[in-house]
Amino acid sequence: MPLAVAPGLLLLLLLLASGARGALVVSVPASPVRAQPGSDLLLGCHFSVGGPVDMQALVVQWKLGDRLVAEFDEVLSYPRAGARLFLDELRVGNASLLLPRVGGADAGLYTCFVIHSPSRESQQLELRVEAPPRVSVSGTVVRAGERRNVTCNVSHFYPKSVIVTWLRDKQVVGGPETPHAQLGPDGLYSATSVLQLVPSISLADANYSCQVQHVALGAPIQELFRLSVLSQPRLTLLQPLVTLEGQVILQCLVRGYHPPEITVQWLRDGKPLLTMESSPTKEADGSFALRSSYILDRPESNAQANFACHVQHPALSTPLESTATWTVPTCPRLWIWIWILLVIVLILLALLVWIMYQLLNISMSPIRAWECWPKGGVTVLLCGVEGRLRDTDSLAWSSLRLGKVLGPGQPGELSALKPEQRHVVTWRRRLGLGRQQLMSVLTVQTPCNEETFSCTFRPSTRDVQQRQITIPGVAAGGPPLDGDTSVF
Template sequence: MPLAVAPGLLLLLLLLANGTRGALVVSVATSPVRAQPGSDLLLGCHFSVGGDVDMEALVVQWKLGGRLVAEFDAVQSYSRAGASLSLEGLRVGNASLLLPRVGGSDAGLYTCSIIHSPSRESRQVELRVEAPPRVSVSGTAVRAGEHSTVTCSVNGFYPESVNVTWLRDKQVVGGPETPLAQLGPDGLYSATSTLQLVPSISHADANYSCRVQHITLGTPIQEPFWLSVLSQPRLTLLQPLVTLEGQVTLQCLVSGYHPPEITVQWLRDGDPLVTMESSPMKQTDGSFALCSSYILNHPESNAQANFACRVQHPALSTPLESTATWTVPTCTKMCLGVIGLILLVLLVLLATWIVYQCCNISMSQIHVGECFPESSVTVLLCEAEGRLRDTDSLTWRSPRLGKELGSGQPGELSTLMPEQHRVVTWRHRLGLGRQRLTSVLTVQTPRDEESFSCTFRLGARDMQQTQITIPGVAAALTAAGILARLYTSHLRGQTSENFSKDCPLLDGDMAIF
């Protein structure tokens, strides 16, 4: 079914069509237009007159700002060298301007004006002459502890202003700076920025970058890099290891190097040997170390042979090598003399120790304990040990009473005193003329805190004394059973250690035993 059109609407469409015939329409390229310096650029401008172009009624003008660059008005004229318009293009509505080898002076706002009498239209387009930079970093191989320079190269950019910043682990360590730019023959600029540093091995683990900002960049270029920190290895020949079977292991220690890649080789008179080496171990300063070894199964057959430990590493221009001549060890007269002297010193030390043990007299601290949980009887034990005489003794004293608590002669059970205490003393022979003198004081535990002292007497002279303070507990039990037990232990030949096992004592504390 044909589409029906209202008579009024059809008349309106015909009037609009006749009215638009011969109307001038101008269009230009999307602004801005970007071009690199030195390139040829066709700056687009097209027009339509609704029919054939009347060249006699056509005028075309290109202006940069207020300066006329190119014009067609029956004839062509140009103020910019090399600029041109195409006559063939103008006849079909193409007024594009060709600019060969554009430069910075060509940048700006252009106006394309078209006059097709009686109509006149113009459009504007911006030309930007620019080029984004290319960034590269060099000089990243550095030596630990030496002054080094890392270079960031920024090339092929336009316009000339560029900003450079150095970063380490995202922290600024250099810049920002605007380095001097150099114009190249291609019309593009280049610049360099340097980072001065004295690296350590720890810097090898840091993340570095060179950040470049330029007008052509939406976001800065950040070129990452890592330092290859070189540290020369140190080579040390260690003392050979000799087993009881006569096997000899030659060793060399390689330390202080970085990076960890390294080659270590043993040679015998210049010939390579099959060697063993440990894995590189990272040290606290970030360097590496390893130990390489070679086993001599028959060292006698290698007498006077030259063994070399050779190291190759990126930090070395030539291999590092250390050589030693293997000599079968023999014990000379001097060696025997040294051994004899050592044995003599050991004998003297042994004799001195024996004499000291025989002559030295030592006295123990006072031990205290209770032998039954329900007991209020306190037992105090004191000992002296060494080369003792029969007249030597241990004496107990109570500062509160201001007197001695029994004579305590060896082997004698003292009589029960009014203050309810007993003292028993015995002697045990240890060998090498040494004896142990043991004295035990048994008292009813005082109601209040009380002190007791034990004195060792060498003959009639007081030599050493020790003292203890015990807390008070209500009296509940006599001491007869305790003394009987102690005396039975003495008759069995028990020492204070045996006594402690049956009735454990704690220094300065009350122990239930």
């Protein structure tokens, strides 16, 4: 006959049996858990039963939504291919799940369900399979006026959707768009977005960016860049300037180029020469221009010599060059030689007298002036003195406004003007018989109003000599008013 148990006693026995195993506690990591496609992932789940784990009373299940992924119920089973639970770890309360080579199908809400009879407990965590994009920009070297494509390369991202926006100085100039993405062998996506433009030099200073939005990013990311706008220089040989002393100044004008880095060199029969050049000036369209010069001494001795203005610039695939040839006039006929000999004798006599005069005389030539490109923008003044000079003798330039001398400055300088408004080149040449030639070239920005410049010869022991010239200025719109001038 079975023993009857009072209902109250039976309830007490059940409670005691339950308490003997202790409270079941299950814990999982903070959610969400992120993993890149193709990686191996361990989803953590730990449990405590207040004592040793009874494997006969233990059941562990992992579910993705309502779909079973892995289970331990006396034996291990894995509906999801490759998933693993570790039996030795289960004995110490570790029910973590290994998912090899996770993909998009593995993303979702997971439940770690633990039964340690008679207790049961579960915890959930979200798995996100995603990878943030990498961004790079190519095609930023462009030529002014030519249609070009700048490409934004977005790679190594997951999931598939990505949004690209083009900005210039923080203003939208392209997009937003969702470019077509392609899946790579590594399980990650890549996409490209193209910005079409016809660049001008003015766009070289603009700040561009390719902005990318993706679910794996907390905020949009930007790849900043500037356009490297190339514009080829244009080379023009200017009319040579001939001085009273027989010197020839060869000039070339280089304009319309960008960026400003450029190399201009004069060559004589392929060999480099000492060159004078102005500082680059910026034109209204943002391009640059400069003028380069070479002073040719005694050109009659340079028969059939080729003088080339040679230009190198990043926009040129090969250097740009323009050549001028100095040619000696053809010889006269033989019957003219008699007359030439007579003329030579007279010239030699006159030269002898002139040499005797020059040995005792110091002459200062009038100031020569000419306007250079751009018209009216730059004025070049040439001053020279010749004779038995001392090494301490010098030439100095001064500026006179309204009859008031602003200061002569130091030899070869012009203190009345700012450094960026003038440029002085002074050189000395020995002529023989103890004579020297001292020359000085002053390049100034043409003044707005009439202004007088003076060139002063300062000998160490003799009287000071001075020449003056008046520039009418840009407002007057004409050549210099006085002085011995030539305008080209």
